[in-house]
Amino acid sequence: EPEVTQTPSHQVTQMGQEVILRCVPISNHLYFYWYRQILGQKVEFLVSFYNNEISEKSEIFDDQFSVERPDGSNFTLKIRSTKLEDSAMYFCASRPTGTGEAFFGQGTRLTVV
């Protein structure tokens, strides 16, 4: 069964460093999302992406963050100058046209030390 895959599963980085989280959405899906979940808190929307551009972003998604679809399969989230409060699980999701059903990857646990 097709699935969204994310790498790495766990990333530890020093405060101030840049990280890139990678996602391979399901192949025939056209809508992509990044969400994050701080430990013990709710799933928070970061950004949605369609037709090679950002379709919506939250107030969390400031200049520190960027997304890119560098090729036909990968979808990346870059976090510049990481802060301690960026520590969270980051989830990528994708969905096809014609349905609202979004499927999540297994997540990347980002720990900023």
Next chain:
Amino acid sequence: QKEVEQNSGPLSVPEGAIASLNCTYSDRGSQSFFWYRQYSGKSPELIMSIYSNGDKEDGRFTAQLNKASQYVSLLIRDSQPSDSATYLCAGLPSYNFNKFYFGSGTKLNVKP
């Protein structure tokens, strides 16, 4: 402000019982709703979607949507210990497919 509200629980039910999970939403423009199951430390897993008023059944799961009262529910029949997880309700407005609104989730404990 579009919100999806859930009781955080925990909801405890004995094995074999029916678990009833509820969600209310504030945005009347939300037309599509989804239930996700999330085990501790794992990602949300889609288990049900519902788009119209009434009930939708899939195996042991039944989703219910009442747009007039703005609530969504999930019934789990013959609950199993493996159903113990946090259940997330999510809404998607018909006028904006760019953003799902998640509730904070209800933790379900099924006791053997």
